Amino acid sequence: MLGYVLKRVGHLVIVIWIIITITFAMMHAIPGGPFDSERYVAEEIRAHIEARYRLDEPLYKQYLDYLWHVVQGDLGPSLTYEGRRVNDIIKDGFPKSALLGFISVLVSLLVGVPIGVYSALKHNRWQDHTVMLMAIVGVSVPSFILATLLVYYFGLKLQWLPAAGWGSVQQIVLPALALSGFSLAFITRLTRASMLDVMGQDYIRTAQAKGVAQGVILFRHALKNAILPVVTYLGPLIAAVFTGSFVVEKIFSIPGLGQFFVTSVANRDYTVILGVTVFYGTLLVTMNILVDLVYMFLDPRIVFHKQD
Amino acid sequence: MAEISLWRSAARRLCRNPMAVVGGCIVLFLIGAAIFGPWISPYSYYENDYEHTNEGPSWSHWFGTDYLGRDQLTRVLYGARISLAVGVVASLISVVIGVTFGGIAGYVGGRTDAVMMRIVDIFYGIPLILFVILLMVVFQPGLKNIFLALGFTYWLAMARIVRGQVLSLKAQDFVMAERALGASHTRIIFRHIISNTLGPIIVTLTLSIPEAIFAESFLSYIGLGVSAPLASWGTLAADATSGIRAYPYMLFFPAAAISISMLAFNFLGDGLRDALDPRHIR
Numbered sequence: 001m002l003g004y005v006l007k008r009v010g011h012l013v014i015v016i017w018i019i020i021t022i023t024f025a026m027m028h029a030i031p032g033g034p035f036d037s038e039r040y041v042a043e044e045i046r047a048h049i050e051a052r053y054r055l056d057e058p059l060y061k062q063y064l065d066y067l068w069h070v071v072q073g074d075l076g077p078s079l080t081y082e083g084r085r086v087n088d089i090i091k092d093g094f095p096k097s098a099l100l101g102f103i104s105v106l107v108s109l110l111v112g113v114p115i116g117v118y119s120a121l122k123h124n125r126w127q128d129h130t131v132m133l134m135a136i137v138g139v140s141v142p143s144f145i146l147a148t149l150l151v152y153y154f155g156l157k158l159q160w161l162p163a164a165g166w167g168s169v170q171q172i173v174l175p176a177l178a179l180s181g182f183s184l185a186f187i188t189r190l191t192r193a194s195m196l197d198v199m200g201q202d203y204i205r206t207a208q209a210k211g212v213a214q215g216v217i218l219f220r221h222a223l224k225n226a227i228l229p230v231v232t233y234l235g236p237l238i239a240a241v242f243t244g245s246f247v248v249e250k251i252f253s254i255p256g257l258g259q260f261f262v263t264s265v266a267n268r269d270y271t272v273i274l275g276v277t278v279f280y281g282t283l284l285v286t287m288n289i290l291v292d293l294v295y296m297f298l299d300p301r302i303v304f305h306k307q308d
Numbered sequence: 309m310a311e312i313s314l315w316r317s318a319a320r321r322l323c324r325n326p327m328a329v330v331g332g333c334i335v336l337f338l339i340g341a342a343i344f345g346p347w348i349s350p351y352s353y354y355e356n357d358y359e360h361t362n363e364g365p366s367w368s369h370w371f372g373t374d375y376l377g378r379d380q381l382t383r384v385l386y387g388a389r390i391s392l393a394v395g396v397v398a399s400l401i402s403v404v405i406g407v408t409f410g411g412i413a414g415y416v417g418g419r420t421d422a423v424m425m426r427i428v429d430i431f432y433g434i435p436l437i438l439f440v441i442l443l444m445v446v447f448q449p450g451l452k453n454i455f456l457a458l459g460f461t462y463w464l465a466m467a468r469i470v471r472g473q474v475l476s477l478k479a480q481d482f483v484m485a486e487r488a489l490g491a492s493h494t495r496i497i498f499r500h501i502i503s504n505t506l507g508p509i510i511v512t513l514t515l516s517i518p519e520a521i522f523a524e525s526f527l528s529y530i531g532l533g534v535s536a537p538l539a540s541w542g543t544l545a546a547d548a549t550s551g552i553r554a555y556p557y558m559l560f561f562p563a564a565a566i567s568i569s570m571l572a573f574n575f576l577g578d579g580l581r582d583a584l585d586p587r588h589i590r
Contacts, residue, residue, distance in 0.1 A: 015430050022439075026446045140570040142522055144529050145563040148549050152556055239435040247529050251549065262530045265445060273445055277438050285433045 004296065008289050019281040020070050023274040024063055045082055075275035080267050086275030093257035094279075096166060097249065100256060101241045103172060104179040108237065112184045113230060116191025117223065123196060131188065138185025144247040147178035151251060164253040175252040179244050183237045187230055195226040231295050235288035242280060318507075321583040328579020334572035342392050345385035352382065371561045374547065383539055384561050390540040391569070394454055394524040395517040401459025402520075403513050406466025407505075413467070414474030415497065425471065428464050436461045440523060444532040451534050454527065458520050466512050473505045507584035514577035518570040525566055541566045 057065070069076065075086035119131040154174060155163025162171045198204065199222055207217045245258035253259070257276065264272040322328050356378060365372045371380035413424040443457040477483060483500055491499075525542025527533045533543050544562035552559055 011430070011433075015433055018430060019434060023442070026442055029446055136571065136574070137567070140518075140574060141563075141567045142525060142570075144526070144549075145545060145559070145566065148545075148552055148559055148563070152552050152559075156552070235433075243435055243437045247526065250530075265441065266531050268445065270445070273442070277442055281434055281438055284435050288433045 001296075005293060008292060012285060012289050015285045016278075016282050017067075019278055019285075020067060021063075023278055024066050027270060027274055028059070045077060045079060070278060075278065076271045078269055078272050080264075080269045080272075086272050089260055089272060090257060090276065090279055093255060093260045096254060097242065097245050097256035097258050100172065100175055100179065100249070100254065101238070101245060103176045104183070104241050104245075105234075105237060107176055107180040108183040108187050108241075109230070111180075112187030113191050113227070116188040117195050117218070117226075119188065119192045120195035120199065120226075121218075128192075132192070135185040135188045135192075138181055139189070141181065143178055143182055143244040144251065146181045147175065147248045147251045150174045150178050164251075166252075166254045166256075171252075175248050175254060178251075179241055179248045182244070183240055187233065187237070190229050190233055191226065194229045195222065198222045198226045228295070228299055231291065231298060235284075235291040238287045238291075239284045242284065318583045322579055325579045325582060327575045328583070331572040331575025331577075331579060334568060335576055338388060338392060338569055338572065341385055342388035345388065346382060349379065349382040349385060351379035355379075365557060372555075372557055374558060380544075380558065380561060383544060384541070384565055387539050387541040387544050387562060388565065388569075390451065390534055390538060391521050391524060391542070391566070394451070394458065394540065395521040395569075395573075397455045398458035398462065398520040398524075399513055399516040401455060402461075402463035402516060403466055403509065405460065406463035406512075407470050407509060409463065410467035410470030410472075411474055411497075411501070411505075414471040415478060415501065417475070417478070421471070421475075425468075428467050432464050432468075436464075437523060437526065440527065441530075441532065444527060449527075449532045449535060451538070454524055454533065458523055462516060462520065462523075466509070466516070469508050469512055470505055473508055474501055477501050477504055511577055511581045511584060514573060514580055518573040518577075521566065521569060521573075 073087070075090070078084045078086060078089060081089075115131055119128045122128045151163045151174065154160045161174050162168070163174070165171050204217060204222060207221050212221070242258070245256065246262050247258075248254075249256045249259035250262050261273070261276045263269075264276070322332075371384060374380055374383070409424065409428075413421045439461050440457045443461070444453060447453045447457070477500065483496060486496055486500060521541075524533060524540055525545065528540050528542030529546045531546075534540055539547070541562045545559055545566065548555070548558035548562065
């Protein structure tokens, strides 16, 4: 068990190192990139960059230096915003994105799992077909389209909820819905499929045969096992929510990290792009590994075939 | 002989699945519209008509016109060319890479396999779209770079599937028998392994097309897609967003096109999976 944990943590370190190395390589490969003297950059920032990245040193020294800074959690200065560091930008924007993402994940789980279970219980009846149809539509509509439609209908036409902004509870509703649409539908499908699978197994029939109450079978016997695939999907789910938030935050004018990232892409603010990539990459890979570890605790069978 | 009946029975199963048939028909229709649509249309995708800007759908412009008076239907049809081309070409690139990588890992096995799959494991945890964004920023937006960026990032799933398939096939009796009869590696690989892996490959390919279309529209949306006056569905949707209050119909058509094509390819892919793998029960 401990060996497995250590192995995964080692894995994590390697992945983060690879992400940092790739971003470094790309930063130097960009034509007209941050270190190109042709590019116009404010004097103060240029001086900063030259001091910070030690452009007069040989490449490997620059690399080690960069690595050392990132390991210490210093992602460097922004190219377009004078006097701002990538760290400040992340510190500013990420809490908002994280809150929005957290709510979206929560909504997907709290709505998706019950609907999936319900659909499985009504297998092949009209309720099941309706849910599945909506779930298929849900996974086919990209989040930015869903977001725009929500803004249009509920924000502009019906004026039920604010169409943009950040700060009040009402302002979170629409972006959270837009962001959770895809994962909600996906989790519904996943829960339904795995619930159907579990409900067909022998131990459920045994429980039914010995007269265990239907509710107890459902929650204590079936759901406990049926939820496992949903747990494995949590890693990709979190990743999907955060990358989805790039456009959703832009559409709803939420001053989160996602919107900032998109703006930086438009401005070609390379240090911010790379810094945020390193940050999100590290975050999501860590999440993935945490999810794997949680899964291992939930499902004791998993440990037996760790050896591969 | 056995092979023909396998494919034929798969085709029969596919035709009995109404969702897959509908999906397949829509896919064919979209491809047809993408190829022939722009020819038939009396308008071009780049011609401005300042007399008729921002018009709603009408008899002369079925989908209306945009802020430069360009015919939206024609632009959506051209968008279909670009979006579908991205879906297909990017998926094909990823199939070639994934099949080669996974095939070698599975067939050679041993330490090579362990090292190669460890590489896949490592990249698997990283959200791929971040990589694609990074690549597009570095190598400048454009159609060719989208093909390459998506193709070179999205092959991991394919590699895993093919490797698993090859590993299990390699150990089966008929391959063993063939080897005992003195068949060469080339014969075993092409005659037995690849032909038996084709099913999962086709399924994964079909399901990766909508993924690529989605990724492309996402990239276009954040301004990393094809450049004007060319437009993919994602670009059209992004353009429409700024005028959503006054001209909601402009978003409707590209958005519907993206969603319908995703739906159709997903239906078709799911149907193919059920048809090609009879043991797989839903």
